[in-house]
Amino acid sequence: MIRLALALALFLAAAPAFAISDPNEALPDPRQEARAVAIGQQLRCLVCQNESIEDSGADLARDLRHIVRQQVAAGKSDREVIAWLVARYGNFVRLRPPFELSTVLLWASPALAVAIGGGAALVAWRNRPAPPPPLTTAERDRLRRLLDT
Amino acid sequence: MNRRLILLAPFAAVLVAGVGFLAMLEREQEGKFDPRGVPSMLIGKPVPDFTLPGDPGFAASDLRGRPILVNFFASWCEPCIEEAPALMQIKASGVVIYGIAYKDKPDATAAFLARHGNPFARVAHDAPGRVAIDWGVTGVPETYLIDPQGIVRWRYVGPLGPAAISAELTPLLRRYA
Incomplete structure (x- = not known):
């Protein structure tokens, strides 16, 4: 039991290793970082294609995350950042097409x-189909006989 | 009669979908359709401005006066090895190719070119990969045709082979010569 608990504790301790995002990548201002994450989640990783650049471990996705953060820190609006990427990669880069x-x-x-x-x-x-007509007296009698036997 | 038609409708729908799917696969095999293809935003537009180091390296302003192929490659890229003979063949036909080494170390690039042949008139280094992003490059190898006015006319994703050269590149080179 103790061994199992220990294994579980070790497993949970290792969980952060599964996360892709590197804390060094994040912007110091948490509000700006939240905006950068929100923008990145709308952008497709062009290498893996069905992941956003925030979720992807690809090199290009990391570069694009960096660019998004640079532009957010420089005071660009969400729309401007996305437009910058669309100008290079087309609407394909948007996970939510216009x-x-x-x-x-x-x-x-x-x-x-x-x-x-x-x-x-x-x-x-x-x-x-129309509902069947009601049973005739003869049919009703036959039904009763069948049910009684 | 009416009921039979309704029963047949799903089969007809499946048939239509199947024929459509088959056509899609066929076109994919012929290289006319690529479901993963990211259309280039640069076609018909001037080359994005850049200056890259190398020996001697080159800048956007150097891509003028004749049709030039720009090939993004890397020593760590396996399809680039597969592509090498095709690029050598294009060079032999008299077409100028400039190479941009993407996220590569100059030593590794030099060793790669010594081993697999150097088809490039000039090689520039884009170690941070930022210029590649301005071009909309999604991976290596990727090849662009620049016309004599410095306008991007064509982009090819993946290793160039004889089929793409004869079907796409040769007619375009003739057109923009």
Whole structure:
């Protein structure tokens, strides 16, 4: 039991090693750092592609994190920092694509799915078969006989 | 009749999706479609301003007067070894190639070029990788074609091979010569 507890304690003590972010990377001002993290979480790591630059261990992601922090510290707005990266890597760098002509289908897809599903449900409900006519006296008698046996 | 049509609809949808998927795979195999491809923002725009050290190194203003290929590479990059013969072949055809060593040590770069051949008229060093970010480079190797006016005309991600050279690069070189 003690051994197990010890192993668990060691495992938990090792947890910080799993975190990618290096405290040396962070800005001294916690408010600026929070802003930099929020910006970085919206930016795609271009090496791994399905991670944000805040989550990625790739070299390029680290460089981009550094640039984001430099610009935040220099007083640039979130919009300006993102625009700087979009100018180099295109909208692809944004994990949350902007609403424009080429992304209409993407943004409209939840509404479209609800509309199609709702439409199908409505059609099915309208076309539902009529309830069967009530049993005749003869049928009711037969049913009773069957149930009694 | 109506009911049968409704039953057939899912199969038709699956069929359409399957054909579309097959076309996508086919195009991917032919190199016409790359789902991971990041489109370059530089196409049709002037080369971003830079000056990089080297022996002698070069600057954005040097990329003028003739079509020039700029190749981002590194000694630690395995696909760059695979690409080396293609670059040597391009050099042999008389095209000027400038190399930018990305996040590399000058000694390592020199050893790499001595071992795999040096296709570059000039080699510059981007040790911090900052110029590469201005170009929108996502990894090495990456190759850009700059026209005589210093406008970026083409970008190729990954190792260049005979297929990309004959299908894409050669026609563009003829056009911007």
